[in-house]
Amino acid sequence: MYCRDCGEKLTLRFLENEGLVPYCPKCEKFKFPFFPVAVSMVVVNRAENKIMLANHVGDEDYKLFAGYIKKGESAEKAIPRELKEETNLGAVKWKYLGSRYHDAKDILMLGFLVTAEEGELRLGEEIAEAHWCGYDEAREIIRKNSTAEYFLGLALQELARKK
DSSP: OBOTTTOOBOEEEEETTTEEEEEETTTTEEOOOOOOEEEEEEEEOTTSOOEEEEEETTOOSEEOEEEEOOTTOOHHHHHHHHHHHHHSOOEEEEEEEEEEEEGGGTEEEEEEEEEEOOOOOOOOTTEEEEEEEOHHHHHHHBOTTSHHHHHHHHHHHHHHHHO
16 A cells, blocks of 8 residues: 555554554555445335336346446435436435445445436446336345345335335
8 A cells, every 4th residue: 555645655553543544654644545435326216116226237136226426526416427327317306325335345335215207218338227116026136135235225114204
């Protein structure tokens, strides 16, 4: 690991209440590691009775729609941009559900319940297939023990509270 400011090789140094943290001897500062942040979207129709799941290129499992938050971009800006890129649908409204660290990709996922506008579905390059399904089918086909299943559970709880 190297310092992102000066390029010096970092060492690990103990920091009270934090443990071992990368430290730059040249800058004389602790350098906490950065990791990416992304939005994970449980996409529902306006009637909120169907959920759209995606099958990504090269993957057999169904997942939620997701995308990285770009530098300088807020999660609120990433949601409509990512949904438009992946489905050609606009995001009408969204509600934050919670966050979860996704170890497999070393990323912090911010979960949202997103209502999509009606329209023609045109899939982006990363998506092999997407379709609307009922709540039970979504629970059945989502990848088990995954971050997607976790956010789907939070979204279904939120949707149940609304009824």
